[in-house]
Amino acid sequence: MSTPALPPKGQATIRVVVDAMGGDHAPDCEVAGTLLAIEQLPENVEIVLVGGTSAITNKLGKSTSRRLHIVDAPDVVTMSDAPATIVKSRRESSLYVGVDLMVQGHADAFVSAGNTGAVMATATMMCGRIQGVSRPTIGSFFPTTSTRPTLVVDVGANVDSKPRYLFDYAVMGSEYYRHMMGSARPTVGLLNVGEEDTKGREVVREAYQLLKASELNFVGNVEGRDVLRGTVDVVVCDGFEGNIVLKFAESILPFLKHRFTEFAERGLLQRLAMGLFKPILKGALAGTDYQEYGGVPLLGINGVVIIGHGSSSAKAFANMIKRAVEVVEKDVNGSIRTALAGTASAKDAQ
Amino acid sequence: MSTPALPPKGQATIRVVVDAMGGDHAPDCEVAGTLLAIEQLPENVEIVLVGGTSAITNKLGKSTSRRLHIVDAPDVVTMSDAPATIVKSRRESSLYVGVDLMVQGHADAFVSAGNTGAVMATATMMCGRIQGVSRPTIGSFFPTTSTRPTLVVDVGANVDSKPRYLFDYAVMGSEYYRHMMGSARPTVGLLNVGEEDTKGREVVREAYQLLKASELNFVGNVEGRDVLRGTVDVVVCDGFEGNIVLKFAESILPFLKHRFTEFAERGLLQRLAMGLFKPILKGALAGTDYQEYGGVPLLGINGVVIIGHGSSSAKAFANMIKRAVEVVEKDVNGSIRTALAGTASAKDAQ
Numbered sequence: 001m002s003t004p005a006l007p008p009k010g011q012a013t014i015r016v017v018v019d020a021m022g023g024d025h026a027p028d029c030e031v032a033g034t035l036l037a038i039e040q041l042p043e044n045v046e047i048v049l050v051g052g053t054s055a056i057t058n059k060l061g062k063s064t065s066r067r068l069h070i071v072d073a074p075d076v077v078t079m080s081d082a083p084a085t086i087v088k089s090r091r092e093s094s095l096y097v098g099v100d101l102m103v104q105g106h107a108d109a110f111v112s113a114g115n116t117g118a119v120m121a122t123a124t125m126m127c128g129r130i131q132g133v134s135r136p137t138i139g140s141f142f143p144t145t146s147t148r149p150t151l152v153v154d155v156g157a158n159v160d161s162k163p164r165y166l167f168d169y170a171v172m173g174s175e176y177y178r179h180m181m182g183s184a185r186p187t188v189g190l191l192n193v194g195e196e197d198t199k200g201r202e203v204v205r206e207a208y209q210l211l212k213a214s215e216l217n218f219v220g221n222v223e224g225r226d227v228l229r230g231t232v233d234v235v236v237c238d239g240f241e242g243n244i245v246l247k248f249a250e251s252i253l254p255f256l257k258h259r260f261t262e263f264a265e266r267g268l269l270q271r272l273a274m275g276l277f278k279p280i281l282k283g284a285l286a287g288t289d290y291q292e293y294g295g296v297p298l299l300g301i302n303g304v305v306i307i308g309h310g311s312s313s314a315k316a317f318a319n320m321i322k323r324a325v326e327v328v329e330k331d332v333n334g335s336i337r338t339a340l341a342g343t344a345s346a347k348d349a350q
Numbered sequence: 351m352s353t354p355a356l357p358p359k360g361q362a363t364i365r366v367v368v369d370a371m372g373g374d375h376a377p378d379c380e381v382a383g384t385l386l387a388i389e390q391l392p393e394n395v396e397i398v399l400v401g402g403t404s405a406i407t408n409k410l411g412k413s414t415s416r417r418l419h420i421v422d423a424p425d426v427v428t429m430s431d432a433p434a435t436i437v438k439s440r441r442e443s444s445l446y447v448g449v450d451l452m453v454q455g456h457a458d459a460f461v462s463a464g465n466t467g468a469v470m471a472t473a474t475m476m477c478g479r480i481q482g483v484s485r486p487t488i489g490s491f492f493p494t495t496s497t498r499p500t501l502v503v504d505v506g507a508n509v510d511s512k513p514r515y516l517f518d519y520a521v522m523g524s525e526y527y528r529h530m531m532g533s534a535r536p537t538v539g540l541l542n543v544g545e546e547d548t549k550g551r552e553v554v555r556e557a558y559q560l561l562k563a564s565e566l567n568f569v570g571n572v573e574g575r576d577v578l579r580g581t582v583d584v585v586v587c588d589g590f591e592g593n594i595v596l597k598f599a600e601s602i603l604p605f606l607k608h609r610f611t612e613f614a615e616r617g618l619l620q621r622l623a624m625g626l627f628k629p630i631l632k633g634a635l636a637g638t639d640y641q642e643y644g645g646v647p648l649l650g651i652n653g654v655v656i657i658g659h660g661s662s663s664a665k666a667f668a669n670m671i672k673r674a675v676e677v678v679e680k681d682v683n684g685s686i687r688t689a690l691a692g693t694a695s696a697k698d699a700q
Contacts, residue, residue: 145608156543160551193506193593201510201590224597228605240551241591243543245598247574252602255578256635258495263633270630277627280620283613285606 006069006106012044015107016324018317020051021076021094022114024310027051030113031059033317038065040318045325048107050098051076073097077114079310083121095119099126102303109304109324111295113312119305120157120298127303130333132340135165136300137239138307139173140246146230151177152191153236155296156243163206166190166236170216171339172299173234179330186233189222191241197221207236253285294319297327300336304328356419356456362394365457366674368667370401371426371444372464374660377401380463381409383667388415390668395675398457400448401426423447427464429660433471445469449476452653459654459674461645463662469655470507470648477653480683482690485515486650487589488657489523490596494580501527502541502577502585505646506593513556516540516586520566521689522649523584529680536583539572541591547571557586603635644669647677650686654678 009015018034020027027049034047046067049056053072060068075092090096095114101107103126112119116138124136139153153173158165170188177186190208192200197208199221211218222231227245237245260281264274294316295308304327306320327333359365368384370377377399384397396417399406403422425442440446445464451457453476462469466488474486489503503523508515520538527536540558542550547558549571561568572581577595587595610631614624644666645658654677656670677683 143605145605159543191594193509193590224594224599225601227598228601237594240543241594244541244574244587244591245594248577248595248598249574251575251578255493255495256606259635263630273627273630276623277630280613280623280627285609 006048006071006101009046009106010044013046014044014109014325014328015046015048016321017048017050017071017098017101017107017110018321019094019098019110019112019114019119020049020056021073022112022119022310023308023312023317024113026076026113027055027059029312029314029317031056032314033312033321034068035060035063036314036318037321038067041322041325043067045321047321048098048101050101051094071097071101077118079115081115081118083115083117086118086122087125095122096126099123099303099305103127108328109306111306111308111317111320111324113295113308113310113317113320116156116307119307123298123303123305124301127301127305130300130302130337130340132168132337133172133300134168135161136298137165137169137172138296138298139169139176139234140242140296142227142249144228144230148181148183148230148233150227150230150232151186151234152227152242152245153234153299154239154242155246156239157298159238159240161203161238163203163210166203166207166238167210167214168300168340170211170214170218170234170236172336173236174216175335175339176297176299176327176332177233179332179335180326181233183233185217188216188218188234188236189220189226189232190218191235191237192221192223194223195221203238211236256281256285294323297323297332299332302333304333356398356421356451359396359456360394363396364394364459364675364678365396365398366671367398367400367421367448367451367457367460368671369444369448369460369462369464369469370399370406371423372462372469372660373658373662373667374463376426376463377405377409379662379664379667381406382664383662383671384418385410385413386664386668387671388417391672391675393417395671397671398448398451400451401444421447421451427468429465431465431468433465433467436468436472437475445472446476449473449653449655453477458678459656461656461658461667461670461674463645463658463660463667463670466506466657469657473648473653473655474651477651477655480650480652480687480690482518482687483522483650484518485511486648487515487519487522488646488648489519489526489584490592490646492577492599494578496580498531498533498580498583500577500580500583500585501536502587502592502595503649504587504589504592505596506589507648509588509590511553511588513553513560516553516557516588517560517564518650518690520561520564520568520584520586522686523586524566525685525689526647526649526677526682527583529682529685530676531583533583535567538566538568538584538586539570539576539582540568541585541587542571542573544573545571553588561586606635644673647673647682649682652683654683 020030048069073094077095137154140155141149264271295306298305370380398419423444487504490505491499614621645656648655
């Protein structure tokens with residue numbers, strides 16, 4: 001890769017790279033979301049759209065900004081690409097070129113709605129892990145009946161996590177939650193099938209002891225029902241069950257919509273009633289549409305990467321970009337580095 | 351135990367034992383549910399209430415039926431009892447006495463809303479496993495946007511299942527689904543984090559190969575979102591993630607109720623609107639209240655056991671009793687025995 005045609009980055013500038021070719025509706029929602037973010041974010045934030053230049057400029061039309069840059073990447077990573085192969089064979093892809101801009105210091109963060117596995121693997125390989133991190137992880141916020149959302153971590157980066165990995169997810173999740181939610185000492189629970197410390201798989205029982213001995217605000221085991229209850233701020237689990245719970249949760253809203261549509265189809269009165277009811281439903285369910293949450297962070301790497309749904313809307317992209325800026329500004333990675341250095345002895349004892 | 355004071359059971363009679371002391375509101379809902387079931391079920395069904403005789407007769411009041419029997423059991427198993435200890439030290443409990451009635455041939459089925467772990471362990475030890483079953487299991491129906499519910503199995507009987515256990519859950523789940531839903535060849539999916547057969551934990555990948563080689567209607571891996579979509583009839587998983595998904599699912603309705611209540615509290619108009627739309631909501635969400643589903647079966651033992659929620663209502667108890675009668679009438683256990691005998695070679699090859 002030659003150095004791209006980007007102006008030098010000012011000291012106070014935060015530059016976010018957007019993978020313009022990642023999502024299902026690329027580059028439409030990527031470009032529209034970028035324009036939204038430019039409007040809404042302060043002057044020191046710049047955005048770099050990476051992808052097919054002509055597709056991007058076509059979509060941009062007459063929209064322009066000195067805070068908006070385009071870097072060409074002729075190749076596209078698809079859902080069928082094997083995650084581990086991108087760094088070797090797809091160096092002209094928007095994913096590789098975009099992450100490389102960050103690695104080379106031309107940008108501070110990278111946002112993509114592309115192949116999640118490919119983004120994780122590529123970013124981890126190219127950025128490297130933060131010292132002390134056993135496995136980078138991704139966490140996702142869930143709405144709750146409490147006053148704050150719950151962060152479930154890991155939701156799919158790793159299956160078959162060792163106790164130490166689960167411990168690291170807890171540390172990274174706590175730091176992320178602390179900065180994003182402004183909570184001094186987030187509470188941490190371990191996802192299990194019962195409250196007693198003798199419950200569950202051996203790896204989970206071992207992780208329980210690690211967490212108990214740590215300086216984290218660990219409250220013990222939690223169960224599936226505790227996620228939406230908001231019993232704790234951070235729910236720690238292996239990516240196998242985390243991913244299953246996340247995907248199950250994402251299917252609730254479509255399930256409800258289907259049910260209400262069926263009801264409306266029973267007759268004219270029902271249709272009228274549902275028409276009136278729709279705004280209520282929407283208001284009451286605000287915050288439960290995962291697409292509006294603005295993506296999930298890949299925690300534990302030397303870089304800021306936010307991963308969105310393939311079906312992310314323009315609004316979702318704008319939220320992802322805002323989230324990326326927040327993670328950079330609050331130096332979440334610096335906090336993770338410090339927190340894991342502080343707990344190294346607890347881990348070594350294991 | 352001496353033989354209880356029960357009249358001899360007629361040949362066409364189906365006799366269901368109800369643990370009158372199991373649930374949170376014992377014996378109120380147990381007794382009320384029994385009376386409901388007596389009213390609704392045919393003449394050949396008899397019910398035996400097992401528990402503190404005076405508490406039961408007090409609650410029965412003047413209600414009586416020749417199809418209703420009472421067997422005294424002065425002791426009660428609580429949530430804090432260790433599951434494995436009941437058969438040794440709690441032989442006067444309604445759980446032990448009730449299961450023993452079935453084992454001795456005085457009854458055909460046992461229904462309880464007590465300590466799930468204790469019911470499973472006690473019934474498994476006292477009844478023994480059906481030949482060929484590696485581990486008894488419990489499955490739970492989930493509502494779907496498809497025309498039929500999905501059975502998830504295992505939902506908490508076993509954690510750390512071996513591939514062979516998962517295979518047996520699939521066989522037992524298929525037989526149960528076939529009889530309960532009248533579906534000739536239920537489709538089976540393996541719960542995983544992706545569709546490819548290389549995804550997930552090693553134990554899941556091994557189970558995939560076992561299922562693929564079997565005569566089951568196996569369609570491959572499914573994900574968390576496929577449960578409510580009803581992509582397959584039977585979803586097979588370890589009890590760890592199955593239990594987490596079940597408890598997560600059970601928390602959806604309380605979550606929605608909380609959201610709608612919050613909405614109603616915003617003002618008088620909102621309260622009026624919610625009052626008008628409550629029936630709509632209820633109608634549209636019918637079938638999503640897990641308490642009305644009538645309990646979950648313990649599959650794989652030489653006996654019929656239906657386990658309900660601690661908070662089961664009278665209606666839930668009546669449904670549990672009906673479910674028990676159905677399982678007896680359709681000889682689900684005989685089908686499981688035959689199906690596992692037929693697949694023994696596939697398992698032995700493993």
